[in-house]
Amino acid sequence: MGEQNPTILVTGASGHLGRRVVDLLLEANAGPLIATTRHPEKLGDFAKRGVTVRKADFNDQESLVQAFGGAQRVLLISTDALDAAGTRLRQHRTAIAAAQRAGVKQVVYTSMPNPEDSPISFAPDHRGTEETLANSQLGWTILRNNWYMDYLLMSLVPAVTHGKLYGAAGNGGAAYVTREDCALAAVAALTSSESSNRVYNITGPTVVSNEELVKLVSQVSGRAVEYVNLPAQDFKAGLVRAGLPEGFAQILAESDLAKLQGKLGPASQDFQTLTGRVPVSVAEFLTAHKDELSASPGKVH
Numbered sequence: 381m382g383e384q385n386p387t388i389l390v391t392g393a394s395g396h397l398g399r400r401v402v403d404l405l406l407e408a409n410a411g412p413l414i415a416t417t418r419h420p421e422k423l424g425d426f427a428k429r430g431v432t433v434r435k436a437d438f439n440d441q442e443s444l445v446q447a448f449g450g451a452q453r454v455l456l457i458s459t460d461a462l463d464a465a466g467t468r469l470r471q472h473r474t475a476i477a478a479a480q481r482a483g484v485k486q487v488v489y490t491s492m493p494n495p496e497d498s499p500i501s502f503a504p505d506h507r508g509t510e511e512t513l514a515n516s517q518l519g520w521t522i523l524r525n526n527w528y529m530d531y532l533l534m535s536l537v538p539a540v541t542h543g544k545l546y547g548a549a550g551n552g553g554a555a556y557v558t559r560e561d562c563a564l565a566a567v568a569a570l571t572s573s574e575s576s577n578r579v580y581n582i583t584g585p586t587v588v589s590n591e592e593l594v595k596l597v598s599q600v601s602g603r604a605v606e607y608v609n610l611p612a613q614d615f616k617a618g619l620v621r622a623g624l625p626e627g628f629a630q631i632l633a634e635s636d637l638a639k640l641q642g643k644l645g646p647a648s649q650d651f652q653t654l655t656g657r658v659p660v661s662v663a664e665f666l667t668a669h670k671d672e673l674s675a676s677p678g679k680v681h
């Protein structure tokens with residue numbers, strides 16, 4: 381008789397990443413599976429497919445201890461509670477304490493690149509969470525997910541329209557990775573029997589600069605786009621003038637500063653080591669979204 385598969389739990393299962401991870405786990409017949417969320421009513425489809433759905437809020441430790449009961453391997457998806465009051469780090473510490481109380485063996489955590497040394501204002505949340513795991517009695521796997529390629533469309537679609545991409549990254553870039561590849565990496569970490577404590581840098585195949593981005597998007601869309609490099613403050617001010625909320629503009633400016641300083645790289649082989657697959661490149665991703673990029677009503681050059 382073989383040992384029963386460990387019970388796998390995914391937090392934040394109604395978010396984009398969490399939902400996809402649960403889908404992939406179901407496809408792989410992994411499990412038993414538990415999905416936790418603040419909104420169980422959104423996960424009726426998973427319940428119908430045999431997933432145990434439980435309510436859990438990282439602001440409530442008792443709810444988490446109950447929700448984590450019986451789980452051996454837990455994917456702790458970082459929350460989106462970005463504020464100056466340290467809410468996100470407090471939430472993650474609460475979840476880690478609850479996992480320990482509930483008898484969880486291994487926590488897989490979605491972190492960011494170079495959290496120990498980054499100009500990005502939310503880096504201390506990830507650094508603090510990694511440190512909390514390292515000081516806990518739990519086994520842990522840190523997935524330092526690079527910047528989602530998916531969000532490139534937000535800046536590249538208007539760049540195609542206007543013929544210009546603005547930024548503050550100079551010659552620096554990011555080792556962008558698709559959210560789908562982040563989901564695949566999480567599934568590999570959850571279904572592995574590894575119990576040692578490891579950090580994986582989940583990246584795409586190469587670091588891509590803003591100059592390289594405009595070359596690629598020009599090729600894919602058939603419209604000439606040039607890159608305009610600005611000081612970070614001017615880049616941020618331009619984004620605010622264009623209607624972005626101040627906090628979001630600040631994060632985008634900080635991200636470009638991180639690219640400039642090489643903090644969103646280098647590219648790593650870790651995705652391949654973990655999953656046995658080659659990560660999607662920016663060129664492949666943009667080609668797959670050619671229609672969105674070409675539909676932009678810009679001037680044809």
Ligand SMILES: NC(=O)c1ccc[n+]([C@@H]2O[C@H](COP(=O)([O-])OP(=O)(O)OC[C@H]3O[C@@H](n4cnc5c(N)ncnc54)[C@H](OP(=O)(O)O)[C@@H]3O)[C@@H](O)[C@H]2O)c1
Nearest residue numbers: 392393394395396397417418437438458459460526527528
């Ligand atoms: N690498 C990148 O470029 C990048 C970009 C954006 C975000 N991120 C990070 O990666 C995470 C997952 O990405 P995503 O695309 O799936 O984001 P998303 O769709 O916005 O999901 C946000 C996630 O936060 C969870 N959450 C928020 N407050 C919570 C709370 N009090 N207790 C428990 N869970 C809470 C949500 O879970 P429920 O709603 O199910 O409770 C959901 O899974 C984000 O939360 C963020 O930390 C990374």
